[in-house]
Amino acid sequence: MPISIAARLNRLPITRTHRAITAIAGIGTFFDLFDIFLAGVLGTVLTEQFHLSKLALPAVLGSGFLGMFVGAVTLGTLADRIGRRRAFMATLGIYSIFTLAGAFATNASMLVLFRFLAGIGIGAEPPLVDAYLGEMLPPYARGRYSAIAYTFGFCAVPIVGLLARVLVPVAPFGIAGWRWLFVAGGLGAFVVWLLRQRLPESPRWLESVGRLEEADAITRHMELEVPPATALRASAEEQISSTSSTGWAALFHPDYRRRTIVLCIFHLFQTVGYYGFGTLVPLVLAAKGFTVIHSLTYTTLVLLGYPVGSALSVPIVERMDRKWLIVTGAILMAGFGLALGFAVSTAWIVVFGFSYTVVSNLFSNAFHVFQAEIFPTFMRTTAAGTAYALSRLSSAAMPFVLLPVLNTRGAPTMFGVVALAMLVVIVDIAFFAPSTTGRTLEQVAIERG
8 A cells, every 4th residue: 555645654764845935934934924013013103193092992903803703714725715815915915015005104004004904915825834843843843943943933022022123213314214114015925935936835735636647746756865875764645534515614523623712812812911011011111101112112122032032942842732821821921921021121111021021933834833733734724713803803902901901000910910811821722622742633633523
């Protein structure tokens, strides 16, 4: 009996193709995160630019996340039908066009519209990247190389803060600095769109839809990249999971219903801790009495923790079960968030803020790998995209919830709300999520419950 495509991929050592797709995925993730954190970093600047009221600011911050919800649900499902590569091209094209358009917004309404449309393109990107890397990489390196891609991507977060700190005060060529940030994001994403044309389609996806000759050709090309002296790892025949259900109906098939519910609960609440801090930290600093320019300076220092935390996850993500790495990260985020809420001195604000961002990216990289591991190939991006979409919906609502708490009750109470959300995440993952580290995608998929 011939060995399956999945089993052949699982036994490969790391090849040139693996390194290339990791690099291209990382560059794409760079611009995704650049855009996601852009509105939060510029929150105080845009308030002054467009004279936003306390009611209008949440709309500007939330519009992109609402677009991400739409994109994650629609384009994530599309990737299971038309393939990972074609979906990649669609998502990045939409994002590039409308992020660039945001630079020309003349009022808050236009900015809200362009942020929403750009969000549609961005929304499907993270779960699509997670699924693609998970399907292409062998099980022993899946977490490590995904973390490497995200580490490169998270370099965008402090760069957003640094560029805002440099450009906002000077307005190059008489054009407001925040507009240059949108130009950089849009043009950079177009360059990535060109690079992504070189990506091979996922052989696992091709196999799942019956396109076996194409899947074999791509897999054979990767096998030929293995040096002659390097033995392929032993690999058992893998079962291709399937059900009679497809699309969204498959999410609630008895074999996968529990995992769907676990991941949906997780995403509804994790975003409160992750993006609740990352997108609102400049406003938290402003509430503590810092000026716009000083808050941008401290924000840049705090956001350095994102790539640092992501880099720290690289040696950890394959050694510690991802389930427990998520739980540990959530506990530390709750603790550092509360400490930041009560901090009053500049030094402690930076220390606790930096620590928060470090542990949040141990948490983030673990769950990005995890969410692409617990469903079979034929429904992987539908499941991850739909659950991830709930986090974007939660993120869209978050400014309307957290900003009023921050404005009326202060930072300690706001981070108390964040800590409660992380408690839900801890219980959800610790008691109901499966273990995935070091196992093949097919082994995890056929384990029911």
